[in-house]
Amino acid sequence: MIGRRGAIIGSLATLTGGCSPAAALLNATVPRTGYVLEADQSYGRLPRQRLDYYAPAAPQPGGKAVVFFYGGAWHQGDKADYLFLGQALASRGIGVVVADYRLYPDVRYPAFIQDGALAVGWSARRFGSERLFLMGHSAGAYIASMLATNTAYLRAAGVDRLKLGGLIGIAGPYDFQTLNYRWLRDIFGDTGDAAIQPVNHATAPLPPALLLHGTADRLVAPRNSQRLAAAWQAARSPVTLKLYEEVDHLTIVGAFADMLQGRAPTRADVLDWLEAR
Numbered sequence: 001m002i003g004r005r006g007a008i009i010g011s012l013a014t015l016t017g018g019c020s021p022a023a024a025l026l027n028a029t030v031p032r033t034g035y036v037l038e039a040d041q042s043y044g045r046l047p048r049q050r051l052d053y054y055a056p057a058a059p060q061p062g063g064k065a066v067v068f069f070y071g072g073a074w075h076q077g078d079k080a081d082y083l084f085l086g087q088a089l090a091s092r093g094i095g096v097v098v099a100d101y102r103l104y105p106d107v108r109y110p111a112f113i114q115d116g117a118l119a120v121g122w123s124a125r126r127f128g129s130e131r132l133f134l135m136g137h138s139a140g141a142y143i144a145s146m147l148a149t150n151t152a153y154l155r156a157a158g159v160d161r162l163k164l165g166g167l168i169g170i171a172g173p174y175d176f177q178t179l180n181y182r183w184l185r186d187i188f189g190d191t192g193d194a195a196i197q198p199v200n201h202a203t204a205p206l207p208p209a210l211l212l213h214g215t216a217d218r219l220v221a222p223r224n225s226q227r228l229a230a231a232w233q234a235a236r237s238p239v240t241l242k243l244y245e246e247v248d249h250l251t252i253v254g255a256f257a258d259m260l261q262g263r264a265p266t267r268a269d270v271l272d273w274l275e276a277r
Contacts, residue, residue, distance in 0.1 A: 022254075023081035029259045030084045033057070034091025043122035044115065046102065051119055052079050054086035054096040064165065064274055065095030065127045067120050071138025071171075071253070074112055074187055075104040084257040088267055094274060097123050101143070109188045109196060113153050116143040121157035129163035133274065137253040138220060141172025142198060145228065148209070149201035165277050166208035168270055171252050173220045174228040175199040199224075202231035208238040210273045212266060214247030242269055 038053040099119035136144035148167040178184040213225040232239035255264035
């Protein structure tokens with residue numbers, strides 16, 4: 001008989017889908033303690049422009065918070081799936097904003113980045129930019145990195161990106177090609193690969209960054225994080241790159257949960273990095 005842990009690990013491939021079975025299983029194991037959930041807060045006028053805030057029951061000194069953007073290839077995902085992540089950090093004193101954003105095919109690039117900027121604007125007004133960190137997994141790491149790099153999205157939302165605490169990118173596509181994928185060409189249009197790549201916008205000045213990737217990632221190659229780290233270094237900005245041996249694309253984020261934390265040191269590394277800032 002397959003136990004709950006085995007069922008979760010076996011179905012992690014569905015985690016990036018909205019209301020996924022894996023997320024439901026994982027969230028069923030999460031304690032309902034250590035945080036107060038302020039659900040479904042509006043950061044804009046549109047239905048997908050809403051967020052959940054996990055307020056720590058015992059905040060760390062300094063009141064640090066992260067804005068987390070989930071993955072799902074820019075066409076699926078739901079903030080409710082990430083209770084396990086919100087609880088994991090909020091119960092350890094870090095505020096967590098999990099933001100929905102508009103998805104393809106209802107919108108195309110750069111609408112989801114613009115939504116991300118609005119969510120960061122909401123968060124900066126509440127917590128202050130200096131205590132705010134941008135974090136994302138997969139397509140969400142793309143959004144977070146496009147906001148943190150030398151682009152105008154946050155400026156348009158009234159946020160000085162250089163005042164932010166930093167960027168935490170988890171298994172993000174930062175340097176990819178749309179040429180061989182029709183669905184990517186449809187999402188990103190004819191803007192050209194250079195314009196859409198975070199690595200091309202990673203020019204000085206930049207906030208500090210933590211980049212995490214699994215070496216067994218078959219969906220987003222680890223070279224994406226390696227190349228973004230190299231760009232950060234070339235800009236003479238602080239960056240920490242950690243590659244996890246035999247960790248895949250979805251386990252790296254699932255490991256925030258207590259049940260799966262032994263599969264990757266994601267949670268510990270994120271908390272340690274935040275504490276040092």
